[in-house]
Amino acid sequence: MSHDIAVEARDARKVYGQGIGAVTALGGVSLQIRKGEFFTLLGPSGCGKTTLLKLIAGFESPTTGHILLDGSDITFDPPNERPVNTVFQSYALFPHLSVADNIGFGLKMQGRPKAEVAATVTRMLALVRLDKMADRKPGQLSGGQQQRVALARALAPSPKVLLLDEPLSALDLQLRKEMQIELKRLQVETGITFIFVTHDQEEALTMSDRIGVMQSGHLLQVGDPRTIYTRPANRFVASFIGESNFLTGTLDGTALTLDAGPRMSVEAGQGAPTQGRVTAAIRPEQIRITSATLGDGIPAKVTQTVYFGTDTHCRVVLKDGTEITVRLQSPASGDVGLHPGSEVTLKFEPGALIVLPEAA
Amino acid sequence: MVDRTFAIARLPGFATIAVTVFVLLYLPIAMLVVFSFNAGDSVAIWEGFSFRWYPEAWSNEAVKAATWRSLQIATAASIIATTVATMAALGTTRRRQTKGQSFVYLMINQPLMVPEIVTAVALLIFFSTIKVATGYQGLGYLIIAHAAFCTPFAYLPIRARLESMDLSLETASADLYASRWQTFRYITLPLVMPGAIAGLMLAFVTSLDDVVITLFVKSAGQDTLPTYMLAQIRRSVSAEVNAISTLLLLLTVVLLTAFFLLTRKRT
Ligand SMILES: Nc1ncnc2c1ncn2[C@@H]1O[C@H](COP(=O)(O)OP(=O)(O)OP(=O)(O)O)[C@@H](O)[C@H]1O
Ligand SMILES: [Mg+2]
Numbered sequence: 186m187s188h189d190i191a192v193e194a195r196d197a198r199k200v201y202g203q204g205i206g207a208v209t210a211l212g213g214v215s216l217q218i219r220k221g222e223f224f225t226l227l228g229p230s231g232c233g234k235t236t237l238l239k240l241i242a243g244f245e246s247p248t249t250g251h252i253l254l255d256g257s258d259i260t261f262d263p264p265n266e267r268p269v270n271t272v273f274q275s276y277a278l279f280p281h282l283s284v285a286d287n288i289g290f291g292l293k294m295q296g297r298p299k300a301e302v303a304a305t306v307t308r309m310l311a312l313v314r315l316d317k318m319a320d321r322k323p324g325q326l327s328g329g330q331q332q333r334v335a336l337a338r339a340l341a342p343s344p345k346v347l348l349l350d351e352p353l354s355a356l357d358l359q360l361r362k363e364m365q366i367e368l369k370r371l372q373v374e375t376g377i378t379f380i381f382v383t384h385d386q387e388e389a390l391t392m393s394d395r396i397g398v399m400q401s402g403h404l405l406q407v408g409d410p411r412t413i414y415t416r417p418a419n420r421f422v423a424s425f426i427g428e429s430n431f432l433t434g435t436l437d438g439t440a441l442t443l444d445a446g447p448r449m450s451v452e453a454g455q456g457a458p459t460q461g462r463v464t465a466a467i468r469p470e471q472i473r474i475t476s477a478t479l480g481d482g483i484p485a486k487v488t489q490t491v492y493f494g495t496d497t498h499c500r501v502v503l504k505d506g507t508e509i510t511v512r513l514q515s516p517a518s519g520d521v522g523l524h525p526g527s528e529v530t531l532k533f534e535p536g537a538l539i540v541l542p543e544a545a
Numbered sequence: 546m547v548d549r550t551f552a553i554a555r556l557p558g559f560a561t562i563a564v565t566v567f568v569l570l571y572l573p574i575a576m577l578v579v580f581s582f583n584a585g586d587s588v589a590i591w592e593g594f595s596f597r598w599y600p601e602a603w604s605n606e607a608v609k610a611a612t613w614r615s616l617q618i619a620t621a622a623s624i625i626a627t628t629v630a631t632m633a634a635l636g637t638t639r640r641r642q643t644k645g646q647s648f649v650y651l652m653i654n655q656p657l658m659v660p661e662i663v664t665a666v667a668l669l670i671f672f673s674t675i676k677v678a679t680g681y682q683g684l685g686y687l688i689i690a691h692a693a694f695c696t697p698f699a700y701l702p703i704r705a706r707l708e709s710m711d712l713s714l715e716t717a718s719a720d721l722y723a724s725r726w727q728t729f730r731y732i733t734l735p736l737v738m739p740g741a742i743a744g745l746m747l748a749f750v751t752s753l754d755d756v757v758i759t760l761f762v763k764s765a766g767q768d769t770l771p772t773y774m775l776a777q778i779r780r781s782v783s784a785e786v787n788a789i790s791t792l793l794l795l796l797t798v799v800l801l802t803a804f805f806l807l808t809r810k811r812t
Contacts, residue, residue: 244716264719277717281735290731291721342722 188256191346191378192218192241197250199236199402210236212402213250218346218380219395223372225381227389228399229425234382237399238348241380243267254345265294270339271348274355276331278323284334285310285319291342309337312371329360336371346378353388365392386426390414398422419541423466430472430509436463436540445503446483450535457542464541469512471537474499474523475530482530485509487523497521501529574794581787588784598788608789611773615753618684618769622691623699623748629692630699630744631737638707656694664694665761672762682764690762691752698751699744702808706740707733739807746800753793 199211211233218224226234239245240252243264251260259267270291278287288309292302310316313333323331332352339347349368353361369392372379383389389396390410397407398421406418417423420431434443438459442448451465475482485501488508492515499511499521511531513521523529581599585592602608633653637646656664672686714736718728756771763772770793774786 242720244720264716265722265724269720271717271720273713273717275711275713277711277713279714279717279732290718290723294718294722294724294727294731338721 189219190217190253191220191222191255192216192380193253193256194237194240195251195253197237197240197247197252199233199240199245200248209402211240211247214399214402214404216397216404216407218378220378221376223369223379223381223392223394225383225389225393225396226399227383227386227396227426229384231401232399233402234384234399235350236402238271238350238380238382241346242269242271242348268342268345269348270342270344270346271350272335272339272352274351276323276335278331278334278338280323283320283322284315284326287323287334288337288341290338295342305341309341312340312374313337313367328356329364332356332364333367336368340371340375340377343375344377346380349379349381351382351384353383354385361388368392390426396426398425400425416539417466417541420464420466423539423541428469428510428512429466430469430507432465432467432503432507432509432538434463434465436460441465441538441540443483444505445485445507447481449481449538451538451540452536457540465538466541467533467538469498469510471533472509472511473532474501474511474513475532476522476527477530482532485529485531487525487527487529489525490521490523492519499523501531577787578791578794580784581791583784583787586784588787598784599792602785602788605785607768607773608770608785611768611770612789614684614767615770618687618691619749619752621684621688622695622752623745625688625692626695626748626752627699627703627741627745630696630703630748631741633696633700634704634707634737635733638704653700654697657697661694661757665758668693668758669761684767686762686764687759687767687769690758691755694755694758695748695751699741699748702743702747703737703740706737710736743804743807746804750797750800753796 194214194216196213196215197211198209198213201208201210214233214237216237226237228234236245240247243259243262243266246261251258253259254267254269279290282290285306289302289306292305297305306319310319313336315330315333315337318326318330318334323334326334332355335352352368353364356364365388368379368381381389381392390413393410395407395409396413398405398413400421406413406422408416413422413426417426417429420429423429423431432443432445434441434445436442436451436459439450439452440448441451441463443465457463483503485503487499487501489500491498491500495515497513497515499513501509501511503509509531515521580588580591582594582596583591584595584597630653637649637653651658668686668690672690676682676686710733714732715728718732719725723731754771755769756775759769759772760775763769768776770789774789777783777786
């Protein structure tokens with residue numbers, strides 16, 4: 186089993202500085218990344234994503250804990266001895282070298298024969314579609330082209346693992362979408378393990394095989410995009426990835442009595458409590474609104490509707506004062522027929538409400 | 546920028562002051578150049594155009610020897626100064642900032658701040674001790690003295706260059722399997738080169754025209770071009786000095802133009 190693992194962090198802790206000024210950037214992260222996987226680290230600014238990449242690349246060493254590559258401990262190997270390459274956020278292309286020399290740099294430093302370097306560079310240029318730019322200097326390229334040179338340069342030595350630190354954040358939306366597809370294509374074509382950092386949750390959901398969600402130096406949840414989205418491990422994950430509404434209630438087995446009224450049966454989340462006060466999450470698009478005030482469902486009052494084009498967001502307030510957002514598909518007329526003050530009933534599938542594994 | 550220059554240029558009297566300053570700065574130099582082509586012996590009365598002072602100066606063995614000595618000293622001193630300055634600049638920009646950092650800057654730039662005459666006397670005393678102890682009388686003393694006071698001139702452009710360099714380039718190089726030495730050889734050195742050449746040229750020019758320290762440190766018969774000219778002028782003002790000065794001026798202008806082009810053109 187362990188030979189399927191490309192990179193492993195064992196209780197990796199990183200503290201910058203000493204004494205009063207010390208900053209704990211990583212508070213003991215354990216993580217296994219599989220071979221050939223597109224793994225995304227997702228989290229808000231300052232949560233330690235870059236720090237974790239630096240530990241894997243070797244630019245920093247952990248205060249305690251270990252980093253393993255292919256099962257062997259590389260915790261204290263210098264970066265130039267690790268078969269791991271990085272695509273830097275700022276690209277860090279060598280300004281005095283041509284595109285071809287930038288791409289060939291890693292192979293040249295490894296002392297590979299000239300012919301092999303030249304052949305690989307040609308192949309890489311084709312892979313990132315920059316055949317005609319080989320002799321240009323990085324300064325003569327557009328942002329997207331520089332991005333692709335950085336990618337080709339990091340891929341050329343065929344690393345075991347490629348680290349990408351927010352490589353798309355400097356690009357405009359259009360180019361960003363193109364590069365997302367390009368990146369995914371390259372990952373599939375090369376079969377190299379990608380560890381990708383972003384704080385764009387949509388990017389993470391669309392590109393990754395698995396996502397690790399981080400907050401304040403801790404790894405909160407690791408899972409495939411569907412699991413992360415539909416079964417968030419806690420309130421932070423539920424609201425950081427997509428939007429979530431939170432309802433409180435009292436749980437008894439699978440029967441949940443919401444503070445806002447009805448009693449319903451729920452599926453317990455992983456590691457969730459089965460008794461007592463709980464918080465449950467539900468996605469805005471999982472809720473339906475009926476104008477009838479009868480039948481089962483949660484009674485609510487509309488406070489605001491906001492038209493978003495394809496969607497209309499409807500803010501409602503429950504009996505206990507909880508505010509909920511419901512995302513409705515806009516009808517052809519564009520008017521969902523709800524107005525502030527309307528009395529409505531909220532309905533949803535039993536599986537849509539997720540009990541979170543933490544106290545309310 | 547454009548607007549500000551424009552506004553200053555429009556202040557009353559600006560043109561007058563500017564012209565006066567330029568005339569004061571460059572008229573004497575222009576006269577020196579003009580009189581180096583004087584046919585007569587005088588440095589004050591124009592007697593017609595001639596090239597005679599150039600071959601005359603060049604046929605003077607003392608001038609030749611002094612020129613050769615000056616070039617030897619300037620070349621050796623500027624190379625030493627640039628090497629030392631590069632290492633100092635790497636040390637001050639590539640290591641973690643420490644509390645003593647500003648003290649280190651102060652030490653490196655010390656020759657710029659201590660009056661030259663003080664350095665000169667200090668070196669005189671220091672070197673005479675060594676001379677007595679070793680018996681060595683050669684150009685080495687002058688070279689070391691020049692290297693010392695030229696180092697800050699070489700240091701400034703190199704440090705500026707290193708500071709403007711993106712540190713992630715060196716990280717990227719290490720990531721791409723380069724050893725420390727390879728990173729220095731293929732990334733840091735080529736990128737710092739324009740700064741190092743600029744530093745080398747500044748150091749060279751500074752060494753070439755030094756008088757005070759040279760006068761104190763040199764042994765008998767070790768005249769450099771400037772000290773030779775000073776000695777000549779004390780005796781009698783000769784138009785030969787004009788010709789030599791003009792050539793020195795030409796060399797300086799060429800070097801400084803190259804310096805300007807190198808520091809301006811940043812990749
Ligand atoms: N060299 C350093 N010295 C001191 N503190 C640091 C250093 N590098 C990072 N930190 C701190 O460690 C924490 C994690 O930083 P890190 O760069 O890993 O965050 P990140 O998740 O990459 O954030 P972002 O999304 O903004 O890039 C932050 O609080 C940061 O201030
Ligand atoms: Mg970061």
